[in-house]
Amino acid sequence: MSNLKKVLLVLLSVLLVLSLTACGSGSSNQQPQQGSSQQQDSEKTWKPESTVEIVAPANPGGGWDLLSRNIQSVVTEQKLVDQPIIITNKPGGGGAVGWTYLKGKKGNGSVLAVNSSLILLNNLLGSSELSYKDFTPLANLTTEWEVVAVAKDSPYTTGKELLDALKADPSKLSIGVGPTLGNDDHIQFLQICKAYGIDVSKLNFIVYPGAGGEEITNLLGHHIDLITISMAETLEQYRAGNLRILGVSSPERVPELQDVPTWKEQGIDVVFAHWRGIMGPPDMTPEQVKYWSDVFAKMVQSDKWKELLKNQGQYDYYMPADEYTKFLDDQNNTFSSLLKEVGLTK
Amino acid sequence: MGDIFSNLAYGLQTALTFNNILWVVIGGLLGTIVGMLPGLGPATGIAVLLPIIFGMNPSTAMITMAAIYYGAMFGGSRASIMINTPGDASAIATCFDGYPMTKNGEGGKALAMSAIASFVGGLIATVLMIFLTQPIAGLALDFGPAEMFSILLFALTATVTLSQGNILKGFVSIFTGFMLSTIGIDSQTGLLRFTFGLVELQEGIEFLVVMIGMYAIAEVYKNYNNINTKYDFDSKFIGSIWISKEEFKKCLPAMLRSTPLGFVIGALPGLGGSVAALTAYAIEKQSNKHPERFGKGAIEGVAAPEAANNAASTGALIPMLTLGIPGSATTAVMVGALMMIGVKPGPLLFTEHPDVAWGVIASMLIGNVILIIINLPLVVPLVQLLRIPQRILLPLILGLGFMGAYFLSYSSFDFILLVIFGFLGYLMSKLDIPVAPLVLALILGSDTEQYFRRAMGISHGSLSIFFTKPISLVFLILAVVSFIYSIRREQSLKKNMQEGA
Numbered sequence: 001m002s003n004l005k006k007v008l009l010v011l012l013s014v015l016l017v018l019s020l021t022a023c024g025s026g027s028s029n030q031q032p033q034q035g036s037s038q039q040q041d042s043e044k045t046w047k048p049e050s051t052v053e054i055v056a057p058a059n060p061g062g063g064w065d066l067l068s069r070n071i072q073s074v075v076t077e078q079k080l081v082d083q084p085i086i087i088t089n090k091p092g093g094g095g096a097v098g099w100t101y102l103k104g105k106k107g108n109g110s111v112l113a114v115n116s117s118l119i120l121l122n123n124l125l126g127s128s129e130l131s132y133k134d135f136t137p138l139a140n141l142t143t144e145w146e147v148v149a150v151a152k153d154s155p156y157t158t159g160k161e162l163l164d165a166l167k168a169d170p171s172k173l174s175i176g177v178g179p180t181l182g183n184d185d186h187i188q189f190l191q192i193c194k195a196y197g198i199d200v201s202k203l204n205f206i207v208y209p210g211a212g213g214e215e216i217t218n219l220l221g222h223h224i225d226l227i228t229i230s231m232a233e234t235l236e237q238y239r240a241g242n243l244r245i246l247g248v249s250s251p252e253r254v255p256e257l258q259d260v261p262t263w264k265e266q267g268i269d270v271v272f273a274h275w276r277g278i279m280g281p282p283d284m285t286p287e288q289v290k291y292w293s294d295v296f297a298k299m300v301q302s303d304k305w306k307e308l309l310k311n312q313g314q315y316d317y318y319m320p321a322d323e324y325t326k327f328l329d330d331q332n333n334t335f336s337s338l339l340k341e342v343g344l345t346k
Numbered sequence: 347m348g349d350i351f352s353n354l355a356y357g358l359q360t361a362l363t364f365n366n367i368l369w370v371v372i373g374g375l376l377g378t379i380v381g382m383l384p385g386l387g388p389a390t391g392i393a394v395l396l397p398i399i400f401g402m403n404p405s406t407a408m409i410t411m412a413a414i415y416y417g418a419m420f421g422g423s424r425a426s427i428m429i430n431t432p433g434d435a436s437a438i439a440t441c442f443d444g445y446p447m448t449k450n451g452e453g454g455k456a457l458a459m460s461a462i463a464s465f466v467g468g469l470i471a472t473v474l475m476i477f478l479t480q481p482i483a484g485l486a487l488d489f490g491p492a493e494m495f496s497i498l499l500f501a502l503t504a505t506v507t508l509s510q511g512n513i514l515k516g517f518v519s520i521f522t523g524f525m526l527s528t529i530g531i532d533s534q535t536g537l538l539r540f541t542f543g544l545v546e547l548q549e550g551i552e553f554l555v556v557m558i559g560m561y562a563i564a565e566v567y568k569n570y571n572n573i574n575t576k577y578d579f580d581s582k583f584i585g586s587i588w589i590s591k592e593e594f595k596k597c598l599p600a601m602l603r604s605t606p607l608g609f610v611i612g613a614l615p616g617l618g619g620s621v622a623a624l625t626a627y628a629i630e631k632q633s634n635k636h637p638e639r640f641g642k643g644a645i646e647g648v649a650a651p652e653a654a655n656n657a658a659s660t661g662a663l664i665p666m667l668t669l670g671i672p673g674s675a676t677t678a679v680m681v682g683a684l685m686m687i688g689v690k691p692g693p694l695l696f697t698e699h700p701d702v703a704w705g706v707i708a709s710m711l712i713g714n715v716i717l718i719i720i721n722l723p724l725v726v727p728l729v730q731l732l733r734i735p736q737r738i739l740l741p742l743i744l745g746l747g748f749m750g751a752y753f754l755s756y757s758s759f760d761f762i763l764l765v766i767f768g769f770l771g772y773l774m775s776k777l778d779i780p781v782a783p784l785v786l787a788l789i790l791g792s793d794t795e796q797y798f799r800r801a802m803g804i805s806h807g808s809l810s811i812f813f814t815k816p817i818s819l820v821f822l823i824l825a826v827v828s829f830i831y832s833i834r835r836e837q838s839l840k841k842n843m844q845e846g847a
Binding site for chain 1 (some may be wrong): 384393396438486487488489491492531534535536545548549614615669670671672679682685688691692693694695755756757796800803804
């Protein structure tokens, strides 16, 4: 008898932890006004009639999760949607698991997912069958900028000096990049080099697959010559004077790096955004798209949104649905030709 | 020196508030629970608490997250010892002797020893951290790809020791592990290797799936025949958590050796608790007078890896606090969480946010004491679980194993792998091929290869990079010495055994 009790105890504790993990990722609001069904608007407009689900195709704590939580908190606080919003974390396959789930929700206007350049790159690199064309782009929302950095005592003091050295001998310097080839960090550097006329297929990339930012320690320890990386990861080392940033991929100088010139200022016509946006399932109706476009247009205007981005080192990169759709096509073409050139795709 | 003590006093001031002590208890308890459950690790534990952590002040947040981290090191060994399944990656080495101890009816002792070893490891590592944070942080920068390759090569020589007296079979196991480790996308070129067109294999085989399969699932297969038998131990005996003076004396040097080792390995970005624990285990076996007892329930074999992995979790906080560079998945989540509440860990953390940096260090002194107070009494009810009859326990293990594997990457494909590796583990045990070298080779294999390739990229294809860098050279020499020494030792051991028989 007592054995059975103990087994039950174990099972109960397992269930407890399970429910903890489940709750932890989906802190939903208490049901707000349920009265919306009474309002019978004309058939032309649409509004969600059930709980809205935003899929973050990654574990809690990462960039996608953060963006989803920002959307949830601002939209709820500003009462832009009169249904509760929950976040579901569906990690795996570089986003593929969450997006496949979204793809299965054809025409359902209440399920959305956040995305990034990976939605294009996974497909181009052949790691996923999913294409951005399978979904309905709703808005581009935020971006991070990318930088190229060297150690504080590196012989290279400007972006030009570095690129001249690479032009003379593309394989001379070891370039740290992570976690995979063909990601934003890698592509920004390819774009810069290409614009400068460097043979990108000969560049000597050293890849750091872990999530640990090991390329920074290796740069500080003088094991490699330079890194191409997102700006946020270098800021603290930069403030401490441990590394020198040679260029930033933004269109204008950013407040955190007042004395670092953009690539444009250095005569290289490259602006590179590590953007994140939001999309819906396939076959959304124009009314559904309109509804969400309005919500996001209002959301990015709010002070709360701006404040959140500022605290998190993110930058506004809002594009409405139509502009975002075109942007995706452009990005896809650019990425595709660059990856072909370095031999990552055929 | 005076500085250190005044900083520590300041840190204690932060850590000793009622609120922070409460969170150390909550974090430590949650860490112990996620640590116990296979597949759930400290990263998940922190993620669960994230919504609450976002509302905390930075020092409390950091203190809570660290408590979850080392709490998981305490908890991780529970499942290793009781059901031969590591609750957390870094508890792998604890299976090697912890589970045999359970089979010998010494489960209570093993559980108690692992808690004590975690405590000793954690406490000493925290003291080391108080005095050595800055020099260790500087040292970590000296480890580039060449140095890391050599240190991993040194760690790999441990596989010889894990071969349990049959070097040839050991090598079969090692090379199977190496082959498995090459599956997946090759980071340096972006090419797919041995994935046979399966998308699920692109990210490689998660070594914990192999672990759970080859230990837990294989264990179920092995015991299927006697499913209706009970553990026939005296229940009082099995519940005993008292460790004799002699046993403690045996374990103390093991813990004292493993702690600094784990601490340093943990502080190197890229390596983690599992490498620390495995290396500590192997070194303990190499230096022990009776290595033949290892793998059959030697209590030192529990003490060494447990002290090492908790010390490693402490050491892993160093690159994070001093450089802002997370060395592991768990510390990466911590950095993310801290950034969201407005503290950016980095080289200026100790000067700009001393309350966070010193607060967390001081809290670990308290936290380790609290955790042993939680964990030692917990042994008593836990041990009772061992009295569950096989016909209930085995399905439970199966369920926990599958659940754990699923939580790793939320992929049902891993279930297939689990069954396959369970069968492989079963086969290997029938053929007397040791499983441990395979697991070690699988964990270290892809890192070793990647560091080698990275070093070769930097040196433009010249092998001299490994010999001209002093740290790298030292570890290469150590690797050669260790390799020859262990082979000789295994051979003489075999001879002795044959003569004895």
